[in-house]
Every structure is written in C-alpha cells, then in structure tokens.
Amino acid sequence: MSTASADTAESVLPTITETRITTSGSASDPDIYNDIIAWVDYRNGNNDVYMYNISTKEEIKIPTNGSANCPCIYGDKIVWEDDSHMLPSWDLSDIHMYDLSTKKETQIPARLEEFVAEGQPDIYGDKIVWQDLYDEDWGVSMYDLSTKEETLISHDALCPAIYGNRIVYYVSHPRKGTDSNIYMYDLSTKKETQITTSGSADCPAIYGNRIVYSDDRKGNYDIYMYDLSTKKETQITSSPDNQVSPDIYGNRILWKDDGGEDDGGEYHGIYMCDLSTNQKFKITSRGSKSDPAIYGNTVVYTDDHNGKSDIYMSTISSKGPGSVPPVAAFSAAPTTGKAPLKVKFTDKSTGTPTKWIWDFGDGSKSFHQNPTHKYSKAGVYTVSLTVKNAAGSNTVTKTEYIKVITKPVAAFSASSTSGKVPLKVKFTDTSTGTPTKWKWDFGDGSKSYHQNPTHKYSKAGVYTVSLTVKNAKGSNTVTKSKYITVTAKPVAAFSASPTSGKSPLNVKFTDKSTGTPTKWKWDFGDGTKSFHQNPTHKYSKAGKYTVTLKVTNAAGINTATKSKYITVTGTSQAPTADFWGWPLSGKAPLKVKFTETSKGSPTSWKWDFGDGKYSTEKSPTHTYSAAGTYTVKLIATNEAGSSTKLKWKYIKVAK
Missing domain, CATH: 2.60.40.10 (Immunoglobulins)
Structure with a gap:
C-alpha cells in the first residue's frame, strides 16, 4: 500500500471562492451534477427537495411528499429516500425520482415484500441503487429505468454508490459476525469482488477505476483509495482526527475532517486531495461542515457553524503561479466492431482538467472523465473531447475514429x-x-x-x-x-424483306448498323421517310426504288445507300369495278355506306355520288342532304388500267 504525499507550497495552491446557496437555515444533504445542486430543506416544516441552477441562479422546489432525505442527482433526474409511509413500529421508506425534463415524479418499484425500508440512493445514467432493510437484513438493490427491472445486488450490504457498470458498497453484519469491508459488483460480468480486508471500511464512493472509502484500521478513520486498474490501495490521509464521508471526481478526492479545534472551537472542515498534483488543501473556512459532494471545480456542503444549517458552494480556481490550460487527448478501445458496439473512452489530457465534454458523434454526449458509450447503429463516427480548467480549455477531434459495422448493403x-x-x-x-x-x-x-x-x-x-x-x-x-x-461513330447498314414483288408491296426494313446509333432517318425512294429504327413501308406503284439510311449518335453520323434496291412490278390485269351501298332509300338526310367489291386489285378509286360530291376513299360513307333519285359511279384503277361501274337511280331519298 502506498501513501499519497502532500505538496505544501502555498504559491501553487488553488484559489477557492465560497458562495452561500441557501439562507433558510434548515438545508442539508446536498449533491451536485453539472450546474445543478439538489438538497433537502425543512423551511416549510417538511423535508422537501430543492434545486439550484448555478448558471441561472434560480431556485426551484421539487414536488415531494414532504418526507424526503438523501437526494442524489444525475443528468436530469433527482432521486431521494421518501419516508412518508413510516409506521410507529416500522421504518418504512421508498425511493422516488423526479425527472426535470418531463417534470414528473415516480416511485421506484420496490421488492415484493410488504414491509421494506429503502434508503441511501445513488444514480448513474438509467440505473438507481439503494440499500433496503427487510426482516433485519440489509441489502443493496438496483433498478434499471430502461428495462424497468429490479435486481438484488448483494445481501448484508449498505451505502451503495454507482459509476458506469460498477456498484460499490460495504458489507457488514455484526449479528452474523461479518466485518465491515468494501465490495464492488460489476454489472457487465455479474461478479462481486472484495476490495478491502481490514474489516473496518465503510462509506465508499467511485469514479472511473478509483474507489475511495474511510477506514479506521489504525484506530481512527482515514481516507483510502483503491485503483481497480492497478489493484493497488493508497492511503490518502494520515490524521489523528477522523476523516470521513469521502467523494471523488476525476483526480480530486474530497472528504470531511470530523475532529479538531480551530480558535478554541470545534472544527469540522472539508478537505481535498488533487491526485494529479499531489496537493492536499482545505476547502472551507472554520465552522461545522458536513455532507461534501464534488463535480468538476465545484464543491457543495452543509454549514451549520452558526446554529443554522445552510448549503454552501466552493469554486476551485487553479489560476496562479504554475497554472496552465489543459491539452486534450484521449484513446478508445475498441475503435471498430459490430453493432451494438460498447467503447471505453480514456482521458489522456494533460494540464489537470476539471471538466470534460465528450461528443461521440452520434448525438450523444458525456461529462465524465472516462465514459463508456454504446453505439447502437452502424456508421463511422467522429469523436471530440473538450477539457477545461480554471486556466482555459482545449479540444481534440478524431475524425472517423469509431467504425461500427453491420452487414453492408451495396450501392x-x-x-x-x-x-x-x-x-x-x-x-x-x-x-x-x-x-x-x-x-x-x-x-x-x-x-x-x-x-x-x-x-x-x-x-x-x-x-x-x-x-x-x-x-x-x-x-x-x-x-x-x-x-x-460507350459510343463510337456509327456505321450505317440495313436489310429489307422482300426486296421485290407486285404492288402494293409491304417491305420490312431492318437496321443492322454498328456503333450504337441513337437516331435513324430512312428515305424509301418514293418521297416517303421514316425515323423509326426498323420500319415497314408499303410501295403502291411499280418501279425501282433507291433506299437510304442515315444513322446518328453522340460521336457522329453515317449514311448507307442501296441503289435500285426495291423492285415493285405492276399487276397484269385491269380491275373490274363493283360496289354496293346501304341503305338504298330513306328520308333526307340519308347516310349511305358504300362498300367497294372490285376485282383485279385496284390501287385507286374515284366515286361520283350523283349529287355533285366525290370521294377517293376505297369504301366511303356519304350523306345525301336533299330528296331525289341519285345515280352512283365508281372508277377503279391499277397499273394495268381502269374500270367503271355505274348504278342508275341507285339511291332514293325522300323528303
């Protein structure tokens, strides 16, 4: 076991500024997290919980049953022991919680036994721990707000404290012959470890890998520290007076000196040890101080030296000869892995920072020195750490530092x-x-x-x-x-089927160009064009036709021409014109459908409806507007000649 040495050089000691928080004369049991101080106050005849915002200087009364004790705060949640259900022969109490963000009070579910005394709560993240008494047996229990599950951590255990996944407490049961020793329970491994063997340790507190506690193994209580990473114990104080009620934050250990006299009067003071500088120094002025708690550069405590109990705050400033701003640095393990990935971040900053602000890159933050963070979603995360002390601040950022993976999706x-x-x-x-x-x-x-x-x-x-x-x-x-x-200049090419035949001749043209053309222009040689890739064209007249195809893409244009490629021959026999119509009679206006029934494959038609109207359609429909009797004539024509069909007085239209 080692003993911490003290640096007594007054020139490098920090400056301490004390501020009175309450004036009610009935306040006690303070706790602090970030800029919020919580405590119990009897000013209205009840034990109520109050909070004070250091930044806004606003005091707020928290809704309780008026029987609150031992408040603790973490983040936006305050927990306390509620004694409103006490009976004359039973010390009954519950654990209650108030959420500052939702402004709702909740009773934390107790064990199923009907009569349980619960007290001395502590909170970290979503986990609340407390000691409970049932049938004369003490134990430590935990409630997880995220899972809504309660767990019995240990029997014969008292005064729990929690940090991360570690819960510390002391185990003692004189009736069973059990000594008082510090134990630690790891929620991640579900294993309990005995920390001390002196049989005289109690009141543990924990921060990171460090556990502090008071121990009277040498006849009076001193403060000790156990480092979980090195498995070494260090004696922090060596005093003839009792040193009790330790607390720890970062490199700073806080405790109460429970004895001695100052200017002829009893003195209970608050002291601190800075592990980074090996300095020990007094936080408070003379008087009767108790219930110390620390967060960053701020220490809170109860002061009742004038017969009235109030909450005070001392701010520690490191400015002075030799003080320097911190330089941020950190490491993490692991930095890659499958989701969900739990990463332990370790502060390696120099210059004695007193505050830490972590940004994990996924919208989450932490104000602890060495936090553990769980990444739930796959991604690449940039992490930054800002460290502060009284002399200044510094930030370090590690870009794309944490890589959390799931099965990839290609894109x-x-x-x-x-x-x-x-x-x-x-x-x-x-x-x-x-x-x-x-x-x-x-x-x-x-x-x-x-x-x-x-x-x-x-x-x-x-x-x-x-x-x-x-x-x-x-x-x-x-x-x-x-x-x-990928395009090159196209080369035009094509084929056709058939390339010869009697009129009318339907020809299917097929593009065979290379180079991936995007536009086509056909010239069929009979005055007709097409812009389709593979068109079909009908030649109605006999003749020899030259066909041209022009193809285009982003790289250029090319043309292919096939001279006299399509041969269309005429028919050998002139047509024989014929037709019929329906209806042949009726009142004006009379619509008549004429159907061409000529033989010999005519290619053109000329109708004379007898009322001065004409049509060149093959089978037209005509409307007679005036009464009368009409003669209809059809001339059918092909390459071999023409034929006329006349139907005398064929249509009769009445008024």
Missing part, C-alpha cells in the same frame, strides 16, 4: 454513364453498413478492388456493372444492367 453511382470512346468513368461507392472490401466488375472483362475506382472503356458498347462489398458481418452485391453506354 454505387458513376459519372458519367455515357459518352464517346474512349470513355473514362469515375465510380463512387455509396454502400451502407461500413464495408471493408470492394470488388467491381465493369462488364468489359476488367475488375477493381478499390473503393472508388476510375475505369476507361476502350470499345463502344453497353456495359453492365456490378459491385460486391464485404465486412466482418457479411457481403452484398448490386448489379446495374446496361448501365454504361
């Missing part, structure tokens, strides 16, 4: 996706889930294992691209079909 983009040969394409991985390996297939026989490769396509074509991504959780592939279009 990518490219720029550009089309262009002239040779085409250089930049591929960008947009996969989620933090892949660690990449495999690209560019569709032209080439591959890459870089995250964001650039690839050159040397030949015209349409290419399908795939990306496979992997990490420790698995792999995933995405494929984009016909994603990259």
